[in-house]
Amino acid sequence: MDFDVFQEATICALMRLAESRERSTGAHIERTSSLCKLMCELICEAGIHQEEVDRTYVDGMSLVSPLHDIGKVGIPDDILLKPGKLSDEEFEVMKTHVDIGLTTLNSITEIIPEDYLLNLGIDVIKYHHEKWDGRGYPVGLKATEIPLAGRIMAIVDVYEALRSERCYKEAFSHDRSCDIIVEDKGTHFDPQLVDLFITKHEDFEQVYDSPKVNTQQ
Numbered sequence: 415m416d417f418d419v420f421q422e423a424t425i426c427a428l429m430r431l432a433e434s435r436e437r438s439t440g441a442h443i444e445r446t447s448s449l450c451k452l453m454c455e456l457i458c459e460a461g462i463h464q465e466e467v468d469r470t471y472v473d474g475m476s477l478v479s480p481l482h483d484i485g486k487v488g489i490p491d492d493i494l495l496k497p498g499k500l501s502d503e504e505f506e507v508m509k510t511h512v513d514i515g516l517t518t519l520n521s522i523t524e525i526i527p528e529d530y531l532l533n534l535g536i537d538v539i540k541y542h543h544e545k546w547d548g549r550g551y552p553v554g555l556k557a558t559e560i561p562l563a564g565r566i567m568a569i570v571d572v573y574e575a576l577r578s579e580r581c582y583k584e585a586f587s588h589d590r591s592c593d594i595i596v597e598d599k600g601t602h603f604d605p606q607l608v609d610l611f612i613t614k615h616e617d618f619e620q621v622y623d624s625p626k627v628n629t630q631q
């Protein structure tokens with residue numbers, strides 16, 4: 415399925431808007447998209463989730479994945495850009511980025527309710543902070559109750575965040591990031607996806623270090 419040029423342009427505009435708040439660079443968008451595409455391609459190659467993951471899904475996830483934190487546009491600067499650990503109260507505010515993002519995309523579904531990309535975008539926003547053991551937010555879904563798009567987004571988002579310097583942390587090495595992801599296998603992350611990630615971890619490292627390499631169709 416070819417996606418509408420207008421859809422792609424709208425997604426791109428939303429991503430740039432979100433990105434401007436965190437004062438990061440365009441590399442963040444490229445990396446998230448490329449890492450997500452790589453993860454989806456590995457799922458295809460492994461022959462798992464065949465009922466859901468086809469070429470359209472891979473391309474769709476590649477497009478919408480950078481929207482996962484779009485709701486951060488609504489988080490106050492003193493929390494979003496705080497150079498340190500958030501207090502419990504501040505973390506509660508930060509968690510609302512999921513609902514803010516959902517409200518944004520849901521307002522579009524009132525106009526175009528059955529749009530494939532839009533619904534995929536809603537899944538990555540809504541479920542990217544859910545955890546395999548049920549201790550995530552906003553719903554606290556467990557294991558395969560969490561839609562696959564959320565489970566994929568969780569691992570890609572954390573790997574990208576670990577490798578990157580943020581206002582509250584230094585950049586971690588690829589090896590240290592892999593260790594953290596393996597430690598959280600079966601608690602935070604879908605164990606099957608962690609296994610795929612580790613099998614091809616050098617590919618994730620390469621995509622992170624040269625984000626434009628795998629963005630070509």
Ligand SMILES: [Fe+2]
Nearest residue numbers: 482483542543
């Ligand atoms: Fe998030």
